[in-house]
Amino acid sequence: MSVSTNNSARLRDEERARLIWLLTTDKAITSSLLNKLTLVEQFDSGALENQIAEVGVLVEHLKPADLADTLEALPAEERRALWLLISENKRGQVLLEASENVWDDLIDQMSDKALLEAMNTLDIDEQIYIVQHLPRNLTGRLLATLSPAERARVRQVMNYDPGSVGAIMEFEVITVRPDVTLGTVQRYLRRLGKMPENTDKLFVTDRENKLLGELELKTILISPAGMKVGDVMERDILAFHPDENAEKAARTFERDNLISAALVDPAGKLMGRITIDEIVDVVYRETDNDLRQMGGLSGDEDVFAPVHKAVKTRWAWLAVNLCTAFIASRVIDGFEHTISKLVALASLMPIVAGIGGNTGNQTITMIVRALALQYIQPGNFSFLILREMGVALINGLVWGGIMGGVTWALYGDPALGGVMMLAMVLNLLVAALMGVLIPMVMTKFGHDPAVGSSVMITAITDTGGFFIFLGLATIFLL
Amino acid sequence: MSVSTNNSARLRDEERARLIWLLTTDKAITSSLLNKLTLVEQFDSGALENQIAEVGVLVEHLKPADLADTLEALPAEERRALWLLISENKRGQVLLEASENVWDDLIDQMSDKALLEAMNTLDIDEQIYIVQHLPRNLTGRLLATLSPAERARVRQVMNYDPGSVGAIMEFEVITVRPDVTLGTVQRYLRRLGKMPENTDKLFVTDRENKLLGELELKTILISPAGMKVGDVMERDILAFHPDENAEKAARTFERDNLISAALVDPAGKLMGRITIDEIVDVVYRETDNDLRQMGGLSGDEDVFAPVHKAVKTRWAWLAVNLCTAFIASRVIDGFEHTISKLVALASLMPIVAGIGGNTGNQTITMIVRALALQYIQPGNFSFLILREMGVALINGLVWGGIMGGVTWALYGDPALGGVMMLAMVLNLLVAALMGVLIPMVMTKFGHDPAVGSSVMITAITDTGGFFIFLGLATIFLL
Structure with a gap:
């Protein structure tokens, strides 16, 4: 008997997919599962019974890590139905492998006692990990179950910052x-x-x-x-x-x-x-x-969270974005007179803003990555900023030149083409400069440069792009 | 003597930073190093000599992986100077740990023979890895140095796709x-x-x-x-x-x-x-x-590549972005008559487009991640798309309502406020729908959904946002 066909990663992928399919395509399965366990209803069809039996076999066969992944891939109701099927002795491992989103859903229905029992099969490091991240404070109850020596250790680990090495340490060493x-x-x-x-x-x-x-x-x-x-x-x-x-x-x-x-x-x-x-x-x-x-998502977004939860996790970024867009809109409004004289500006201005946002995001992505890899040091910082400005200048001259030419050809106005080109060069330089500075400054002040820097750069290149383009147009074209 | 203070990760971080500092802040060091080894010039100052001695000590002390990281953090010239200092028996390991960008720079100056010698200290799996990724075809010369049995194995490994498990396999097993x-x-x-x-x-x-x-x-x-x-x-x-x-x-x-x-x-x-x-x-x-x-960077962007290389690796995305921005601009141009009648539209339209891009990118980021984790299965797809549309509808009504109110207040025109709100709702729905569909369709056709989907969604929400807003304005406000 070959080992590989018996327990391959592929086979387990397929089993997970099958389990998700069974639980999500037929609401009857989920409701039967939920109801069966509260003894309200009987099965009403042979086909359903077969499918439920298959679900049971799959749940029995899959490992805790696979079950955790399956839970992640289910909406709330199906998540709860599946959880009820997982045997007591597997639940601790499954919890450990699942994310906090899944915990939130499942733990709401469990008593403190049931929760501590599910965690019974885990070792002490793992119990600490879960307790630390639970939405409910179980620390006291967990500590009560421990010996004084263990209790002292737990207290110690819980003092470390969640992002530190201390928080993921294991006591058990030989x-x-x-x-x-x-x-x-x-x-x-x-x-x-x-x-x-x-x-x-x-x-x-x-x-x-x-x-x-x-x-x-x-x-x-x-x-x-x-x-x-x-x-x-x-x-x-x-x-x-x-x-x-x-x-x-x-x-x-x-x-x-x-x-x-x-x-x-x-x-x-x-x-x-x-x-x-x-x-x-x-x-x-x-x-x-x-x-x-x-991408502007909060860290704890759950792909299968219900609508109201998803709205809640995203509203903050949307609000920020709306504010920055509103500011950009007010800048344009300030040039209303210019635009009313030359309506073509309205259709050209998004190009200047968009190309700046694109360049800025390219730069930021690169810098964030280099910061994570500790490639950026005081010594090479000036090289980096000069390089980015150089790239922006060349790209601005080339693409700005092309767009300037196209504008000239479209509107038959060489001055408008010149303004277009100059605005693109300037906005690309702004984008490159801020693309380097924003993540560096955020790091300097102890912030994670990946959070929000993309929103910031887009705000700057939009507002800046509109201001530069419409400002130059006001000076040179009116 | 404590072990930890002797060789901690922190100490090595500091040594790497110091080495980068020495090589990048004083051009004289680099040029002395490059020249000394070609025997053209003598040291001309005691301070310089000391610094060069310190560089030598650091290079001697740092491990190959640290040297590789240091090479990554240097511009091309400094990279070459450092490489010359690395001793023969470390070079193979350093090459192995460095990225392809570093190889490109260093390998240009090495003969095939020198390269094969540097690789001599590596085991056969590692040699294959390097040879497979070299810009130069050394396969034949490498194969010639091997025994027939090894040669057969190498041929086998080189046949596997670089993204497959076969390409990272090791032969050596007990x-x-x-x-x-x-x-x-x-x-x-x-x-x-x-x-x-x-x-x-x-x-x-x-x-x-x-x-x-x-x-x-x-x-x-x-x-x-x-x-x-x-x-x-x-x-x-x-x-x-x-x-x-x-x-x-x-x-x-x-x-x-x-x-x-x-x-x-x-x-x-x-x-x-x-x-x-x-x-x-x-x-x-x-x-x-x-x-x-x-972030719209090509996979092989090097943070410390010289300007002309960086321009080359980024021009494609910029060109794509310019094209999509141009299309959006043409859509606006089609409504020139509408804008000339109501200039306020020009300042409001970027809000509709921006908020759509934001939502679309949130959705795409989430879907790309869920696809990577294999959370999305045929069974839960319809849940997902309905959920995203639901979130978009709620966000559209809430934020669209707010922006509609603000617009009404600012311009004293309730009809303009209504158009604003309706356009935001519609563009958010488009963003959510496309945000789910684009990565799913790309995956379906075997493309990596992370590549280019962000550019696509922004193109759609920009063009769509302008079209919807200006279209509604033309219908209801003129």
């Missing part, structure tokens, strides 16, 4: 002393009988818990059993402090191809570790947020 | 038979004396190389040495086919918290493996590309 032999280590491991997930190395510490080095599992396996840990351990290692930025740590994991890394306090004492699975989540979350924020 | 004991496995590993990087598990195969299961290193360490491999191996495992999509595989790695996974052919025979470090690169590359493409 430590060994440098003066024992590999044979002893292996006997110790056999006695333990298990290792935390993603353990690729043990940490070597002294009696005061100070980190001395790392011992890879690989090294234990390939080295003679009589060697001392201190002789084969890696001393030149990378350790993180809990207050470091998690996104930066992710870049370091990528750069150094790490699976896990130690977390130490300022005195060099081992506190815990971070692992690649958390790091991969950080990477996806980071880039996801960047993408959404550049 | 396999064991199911009928040996763990003690025998460990003796075998000791004899090997090393393991490929990121080995968290061995693969269990039969005599025909068919994959039977996985044996985690962890399991070898914690289980009694007398146990048979077949009794402790994991049978329910996930294996990939080489033609599967690498981005999808990355999502599976994230979902299942994998470190490595087997690659099998259709007959279930083990071909190689993929590892988390390649997967993390895939994730960063994927999201990077999405971000840049949504």
Whole structure:
């Protein structure tokens, strides 16, 4: 029997798709599921019964991570129906893998007690993670279920900033002393009988818990059993402090191809570790947020949220956009006299504004990315700004020249063509300058440059474009 | 001595920043470096000599991945100067970690022979990766340096699509038979004396190389040495086919918290493996590309490319944008008569267009993301489109109502206010509908929905907004 056909990623994709299909195409399934469990109604058709049986089989077969993804892809009602079908012992894992949007929907109907029970199957780091992000404050109740030692640790982790390495750290680490032999280590491991997930190395510490080095599992396996840990351990290692930025740590994991890394306090004492699975989540979350924020969506938008929730998450950006558009509109209004004399200006002005917005957004996207990769340093900043201005000047002369020529040809007015060209050059220069400055200044003041910078640049290039074009027209054409 | 202060990520960040600072703030350093190595000039100042010595120390101390990042953050000339300082045995690793933009700059000055020598320190998978992406065709020369067996493998890998799992696969795997004991496995590993990087598990195969299961290193360490491999191996495992999509595989790695996974052919025979470090690169590359493409940058834009290169990589999007802006401008021009009668329309029309573009981009961003996460399935598509239309309708009525009121107040013309509101509602509906349809249709036809959909939606909402607003005004206000 081949392994691959039995449990391939493709097969699971198909099963997820099938489950979504079953739940969303026939409302009867969802309502039967919801009702069956409250014992109000009986099944009324054989076909329905079969489909519901198939749903049950799929839910049984899919892994928690797949079920979490399926929940993400369902509207609220279907989400609740599916949740009721997931067995108690899987629910904790499913919650862990699902996003906060899904939690909001499901947790509303669960009592605190049911919630804590669902989380029972999770280890303590995972419970903390969920409790920290829950819309409800369960911290007290969770703490009450813990031993005093665990409680102290939980309190510690909850103090770290959600974007820091401390917030994703795991307590469970295996430590060994440098003066024992590999044979002893292996006997110790056999006695333990298990290792935390993603353990690729043990940490070597002294009696005061100070980190001395790392011992890879690989090294234990390939080295003679009589060697001392201190002789084969890696001393030149990378350790993180809990207050470091998690996104930066992710870049370091990528750069150094790490699976896990130690977390130490300022005195060099081992506190815990971070692992690649958390790091991969950080990477996806980071880039996801960047993408959404550049598109003007708030970070917690849920694709399958009902209409009223979606309206709520988007209204802020719309309001901001409306304000900036209104300001641009007032600038145009100030030139009403100019436009009434030369109506052609009204049809040409969006070109100047649009091309500026396009260039500005290109520049901003590039700068935001370079900032995330830490490519921009005080040393190369002036190169960058001069380069962008150079690109804008060339593009302005070329495309502005073309549009100026087209304008001349269309309206038979060389002066209008000249104004068009000059306005495009100037607006592109404004776009390039602000495209570099906006994200840099936002970073300087500790803001995420991906949030709102696209809206800002568009506001500036629109207002600026209208002002420059209509202003030049007033000066030269009237 | 504390480990963490010795080699922390922070310290390395600082060293990278310092190196960039030294190379970019004083042109004399770069030119001395470039000239010294061609033996043209002598140092002319003590301060310069000190700084150059510091550059040398930093280059010596930084790891290949850090040097690669530093190269990314330098303009072309400084890039070349730094490259000359990097020692032969590090160059291969540095090349591997750097992007194609950096390769382009550096490789221009290297002979084929020097290039193959730099790659000498890399293993065969890495050499293939570089050769596949080089602007120059070195495949033949690389193949000539290989044994016939290796050559056959290389040919095989080079046949896979660059976006497939096959293109990032590694040949080096350790396999064991199911009928040996763990003690025998460990003796075998000791004899090997090393393991490929990121080995968290061995693969269990039969005599025909068919994959039977996985044996985690962890399991070898914690289980009694007398146990048979077949009794402790994991049978329910996930294996990939080489033609599967690498981005999808990355999502599976994230979902299942994998470190490595087997690659099998259709007959279930083990071909190689993929590892988390390649997967993390895939994730960063994927999201990077999405971000840049949504911002209207081509995939291979280099932040520190000289002006003429940057102009070249961006002209296409600018041209497209200019065309769409021109079309919108022609629509306005068609209503010249209407505008000349009521100049207020000229200042109000950008609001209708802008708010539509904003909503459309919100929708597109959400849909592109949901498509990447495979959340959108035939079953939930109709929910999604109705939801977006609902959101657009509510937002249109609320914000359109407000803007209509403001317009009425500003111009004292209730009919103009009504036209404003109606135009906003209609344009928001168009934006929502197209925002869902454009990425879905692009995906349907095998295009990446992140590329160009933002430009398309803006074109539609601009042109549509002007047409709707001015059209309604012509009907109701003249």
